[in-house]
Amino acid sequence: MLSFSDISKFIDSWLRDIFNPTWTMVIEMMIAGVCVIGLFAVLGLVLVLMERKVAAWIQIRLGPNRVGPKGMLQSLADTVKLLVKEGMTPDGADKFLFNFAPFIAMMVAMLLMAPIAFAKDFQLWDMNIGVLYFSAISSIMVISILMAGWASNNKYSLMGAMRSGAQIVSYELSAGLSILAIVVLSGSLNLNDIILSQADGWWIFKGHIPVIISFIIFIIAVTAETNRAPFDLAEAESELTAGFHTEYSGMKFALFFLAEYINVFIVCAIGATLFLGGWMPFHIGHWDAFNHVMDYIPSSVWFFGKTFFLIFLIMWFRWTFPRLRIDQLLNLEWRFLLPISMFNILLVTLMAILGWHF
Amino acid sequence: MVEEIGTTVEGDVLINVGPQHPATHGVLNLLLTINGETIKKVEPHLGFIHRSIEKMCESLTYRQFIYVTSRMDYLSAHINNHACALVVEKGLQVEIPSRAKVIRVLMDELTRIASHELWWGAMAMDLGAFTPFFHAFRERESINDIMEETCGARLTMNYIVPGGVMYDLHPDFQKRVKDFITLYKLKIHEYDEMVTGNIIFQNRMKGVGYLSAEDAISYGCTGPTARGSGVSCDIRKLYPYEVYDQLDFDEILETGCDSFARYMVRIREMNQSIRIIEQLIDTIPEGDFQAKTKAVLKLPKGEFYQRVETARGEFGVYIVSEGGNTPYRIKFRSPGFSNLSALDQMARGSKLGDLVAMMGTLDLVIPDIDR
Amino acid sequence: MFIIKYIKEVFSGLKSLAVGLRRTLYYFTHHKEIITEQYPDNRETLKLSDRFKGEVVMLHDENNEHACTGCTACELACPNATIKIITQFDITPEGKKKKALDKFVYHLELCTMCNLCIVACPTDAIKMAQTFEHSVYDRSELTKILNKPGSHIRAGVE
Structure with a gap:
């Protein structure tokens, strides 16, 4: 069966036949880099189109349907437009920071790609602290937003940046705590081990109420962490015009835009890995025939299917809810999500110690 | 240390909201003094869309000046025209046929619903929910279609002339209005599902933008803005014109005094307008749609005033006539201007995000404020 | 008592959000509700009222x-x-x-x-x-x- 792991193994052995191990490693790294950048471009195009279609259908509109078959090339056309637009730097801006900030946003998004298992045995870096790595790197995102807001020399941008700083730092807590629930249950920080622990059922379907609570908290927290509505206070179109990227135009704006969507993809991939079993097919107890059929679906399809389901969930939230106010946003975190997730982690720990889970 | 609200201290920031800003829905400039996220002062700066409509009207005849008033509060253009026609009829002492009266009231109420629909969508959009905007346009669109069919235009109808209405109703009018009422009743519960009941929305609206009844009166607020503070000011009830005194409808009063109360007043007012339309739609009297008037209208020397209830509040027309065929002086009392003046009182001490919600509940139409 | 009020608050909030989500999901899945008029394409079928003032x-x-x-x-x-x-x-x-x-x-x-x-x-x-x-x-x-x-x-x- 043709799968990602077979292809990677084949390329690896082929390269090893030709080159010595050092060169093989260098070439493989380059291939991986090109693949990640390609994935970025494809994901950006697909997710932007998906967002516009979801928004259109929810808003009883048709959405993009002119460029290409059924509007499929719309986001490509938009990208071309953004590429040829002038990237202006405002007069009073701190030029270095202003131009550097979008690249930090992209770098963070790229680094976060490393621990994700896209298919069975197909991962850029199978590290033993994958979950920790994700939590640590995703916090760096806030630096790029703060940098952009500060360097723009615009009051709206600064307010957006400050809002987003307060927001991301607070929501990191409950996102981390809800991830910890799974770590405690599966007993590992390695994303691959977490997936393997769900071989006989995904964590969300195993019937543990604390896991369901932590899933809900995780979805809310990552929506806030990626600055998407109803937590899009950093942009807050009707209040701050465009928040931290008010002054950005052309490709620099596109990089922020792309980084936002890549971040959505990554947090959804992590969510799918932790709660929905990553690339693990859907298995039901002893229905061997059913399980066998499920195994035939490639693992990458399972992974992307679950991830896109979560992405749809986040988009669905965005086009349904009004935006929160800044004090309500922080209230929600510190008064509701944090106490609940702390109580939740206590429950999970008790379950793990007493062996009440399966 | 608690500093006095409204003074400028170290750390205060002046920030211009508008004239190009997504939340002002027009060219309004608000000069905000903020400290962090907290608003200390709001100074509305007007004049960006001043077209001196009052002066223009002085050079137009009594038939001509009516169409200009559509360009003031363009969302309730029909009701503005209505006020102007009423004041001219008052001066001319013309009794207009009962069919024209009923048609005018029907159109008024349809306009009011259309205006409130748009307000609902735009206000939800100010709060960050984009979807209701498009859903509101679906219902508004069917009203616009009715307007297009009978009046010939969708927004600035200019359907009312002194002495009655410009043409008779379209033969399909009754059927289309009934279709609209069916559609409205089918969809109105979705408004509650998507916006009114939403916990985020309620938290954004409840307890913010407090405007006490005394303040509402002293700032001259009218319409849903004042009725949200419990001030009874519905001109249709207090000084009935046309056939409003024979109709059975309620004046909506809420006592919450906050943004949510003003929101609820408008939502409930839409239902009252539907109630009025239902009472009239089957009993439109037969007869002329226009009274016989002279070719050149000349108001007798004197002063004339007429007020009506638009979707935003009390709209008044004051005409000083010297006996000629044009007004000597004309003055419009627009509801938006007085309502906007209360914004500073409401917004002080609240967060920047709330300012947008308050402006949404005031339902500002900038050309109405500037004229 | 405080805890019960707190839990009730959380659940009524979540319920109101779920009601909104159900409504938007309905529109997401029911494409017959779409009201878009594809204007330059529908010139032939576009019918304006006889009284329209152009x-x-x-x-x-x-x-x-x-x-x-x-x-x-x-x-x-x-x-x-x-x-x-x-x-x-x-x-x-x-x-x-x-x-x-x-x-x-x-x-x-x-x-x-x-x-x-x-x-x-x-x-x-x-x-x-x-x-x-x-x-x-x-x-x-x-x-x-x-x-x-x-x-x-x-x-x-x-």
Whole structure:
């Protein structure tokens, strides 16, 4: 069966036949880099189109349907437009920071790609602290937003940046705590081990109420962490015009835009890995025939299917809810999500110690 | 240390909201003094869309000046025209046929619903929910279609002339209005599902933008803005014109005094307008749609005033006539201007995000404020 | 008690959000509710109401005759000086001089479609057309002469 792991193994052995191990490693790294950048471009195009279609259908509109078959090339056309637009730097801006900030946003998004298992045995870096790595790197995102807001020399941008700083730092807590629930249950920080622990059922379907609570908290927290509505206070179109990227135009704006969507993809991939079993097919107890059929679906399809389901969930939230106010946003975190997730982690720990889970 | 609200201290920031800003829905400039996220002062700066409509009207005849008033509060253009026609009829002492009266009231109420629909969508959009905007346009669109069919235009109808209405109703009018009422009743519960009941929305609206009844009166607020503070000011009830005194409808009063109360007043007012339309739609009297008037209208020397209830509040027309065929002086009392003046009182001490919600509940139409 | 209130608060909040989500999911899955009009494509089926006020036109019959006497009632009724009527003196068959229309100049760029000229016209010579695509590349193209070249007043119209 043709799968990602077979292809990677084949390329690896082929390269090893030709080159010595050092060169093989260098070439493989380059291939991986090109693949990640390609994935970025494809994901950006697909997710932007998906967002516009979801928004259109929810808003009883048709959405993009002119460029290409059924509007499929719309986001490509938009990208071309953004590429040829002038990237202006405002007069009073701190030029270095202003131009550097979008690249930090992209770098963070790229680094976060490393621990994700896209298919069975197909991962850029199978590290033993994958979950920790994700939590640590995703916090760096806030630096790029703060940098952009500060360097723009615009009051709206600064307010957006400050809002987003307060927001991301607070929501990191409950996102981390809800991830910890799974770590405690599966007993590992390695994303691959977490997936393997769900071989006989995904964590969300195993019937543990604390896991369901932590899933809900995780979805809310990552929506806030990626600055998407109803937590899009950093942009807050009707209040701050465009928040931290008010002054950005052309490709620099596109990089922020792309980084936002890549971040959505990554947090959804992590969510799918932790709660929905990553690339693990859907298995039901002893229905061997059913399980066998499920195994035939490639693992990458399972992974992307679950991830896109979560992405749809986040988009669905965005086009349904009004935006929160800044004090309500922080209230929600510190008064509701944090106490609940702390109580939740206590429950999970008790379950793990007493062996009440399966 | 608690500093006095409204003074400028170290750390205060002046920030211009508008004239190009997504939340002002027009060219309004608000000069905000903020400290962090907290608003200390709001100074509305007007004049960006001043077209001196009052002066223009002085050079137009009594038939001509009516169409200009559509360009003031363009969302309730029909009701503005209505006020102007009423004041001219008052001066001319013309009794207009009962069919024209009923048609005018029907159109008024349809306009009011259309205006409130748009307000609902735009206000939800100010709060960050984009979807209701498009859903509101679906219902508004069917009203616009009715307007297009009978009046010939969708927004600035200019359907009312002194002495009655410009043409008779379209033969399909009754059927289309009934279709609209069916559609409205089918969809109105979705408004509650998507916006009114939403916990985020309620938290954004409840307890913010407090405007006490005394303040509402002293700032001259009218319409849903004042009725949200419990001030009874519905001109249709207090000084009935046309056939409003024979109709059975309620004046909506809420006592919450906050943004949510003003929101609820408008939502409930839409239902009252539907109630009025239902009472009239089957009993439109037969007869002329226009009274016989002279070719050149000349108001007798004197002063004339007429007020009506638009979707935003009390709209008044004051005409000083010297006996000629044009007004000597004309003055419009627009509801938006007085309502906007209360914004500073409401917004002080609240967060920047709330300012947008308050402006949404005031339902500002900038050309109405500037004229 | 405090805990019960807290939990109730959380659940009623979540329920209100779920109600909204259900409504938007309904629209996401029911594409028959879509109301978009694909405008330039639906020109053929686009039907505007007969009363729609698009621009002022003058009615001509098959003999290239109109009903305008050049009485300037419309010009006087117009609030924006949109209409300018230029008259000339025709010689009638009886040899008398008679005032007749030379040019009916209509400035579409000034017109607000208020319909007052149509109401003022004593002979119903002009009416509102249902066109609405008025965009042109030069402003001067919006100044139109409504009577067709070589047209005359219909016999019997006074």
